[in-house]
Amino acid sequence: MLKQTLVLLALLCVAGCAGSVRNFQISLTNDTPNPLTIALTKSGPPLEAKWASPEDVVARRVSPDQTSGMTVIQPSKTVNSTVSGRFEKNSEPVLRVYSGAMTLSEMLSAKTGVNRFDLPLTDGSNKFIVRQGGQGLNIETVH
Numbered sequence: 001m002l003k004q005t006l007v008l009l010a011l012l013c014v015a016g017c018a019g020s021v022r023n024f025q026i027s028l029t030n031d032t033p034n035p036l037t038i039a040l041t042k043s044g045p046p047l048e049a050k051w052a053s054p055e056d057v058v059a060r061r062v063s064p065d066q067t068s069g070m071t072v073i074q075p076s077k078t079v080n081s082t083v084s085g086r087f088e089k090n091s092e093p094v095l096r097v098y099s100g101a102m103t104l105s106e107m108l109s110a111k112t113g114v115n116r117f118d119l120p121l122t123d124g125s126n127k128f129i130v131r132q133g134g135q136g137l138n139i140e141t142v143h
Contacts, residue, residue, distance in 0.1 A: 019046055019086040024093060025125045027142075029078040032132040037098040037107065040069030040083060044091030051085050051093070054107040064104070072101045093121040097130060099137055 030036045041053040049066035056062050073079050085093065098107055099115040110116035117139055119128060127142035 019088040019091065021084055022087050022093065022123050023082070023084045024121050024123065025080075025082050026095060026121065027078060027080045027125075027127040028073065028095070028097070029129045030073040030075055031129055032137065033075055034099070034132075035075065035101040036073045036130055037100065037102040038069075038071055038073060038079070039096040039098070039107065041094045041096055042085065042087065042091050043094060045088050046086050046091075048085055050083060053096075054104050057104060058108060095119040095121055095126070095128075097128075097137070097139065 040051050042051045047061060049062050050069045052062035052067045057064050057067060097117045098110050129140045131138045
């Protein structure tokens, strides 16, 4: 009986540790005169290539060729994407928006709130419009 209980607990841990699958529809419109760079990231495990942050790429946890979540959006363009991922209990999805067409090293040195903005994502639809404001970027969440 003890052996069966230990096996059951181990199976529950493996299932629970894998995290739950969450789904997101993301739309971002660049209504600025300059390019933007975006990166899909998450605040915790498990590591997935499509959610790898610039920090993950630089640390060689993921190859740059495997990351599909980083892209440049030209002015007046909209990107639409449907993406899913596994998230453990305290891990949250984040869409990073960078001002300009940035390299990895530029992304790493970007200052949050100045030329990098972290947008929390919710399950389902996530729509954003980025505009140029007097003090930098203004990001509007569209409901």
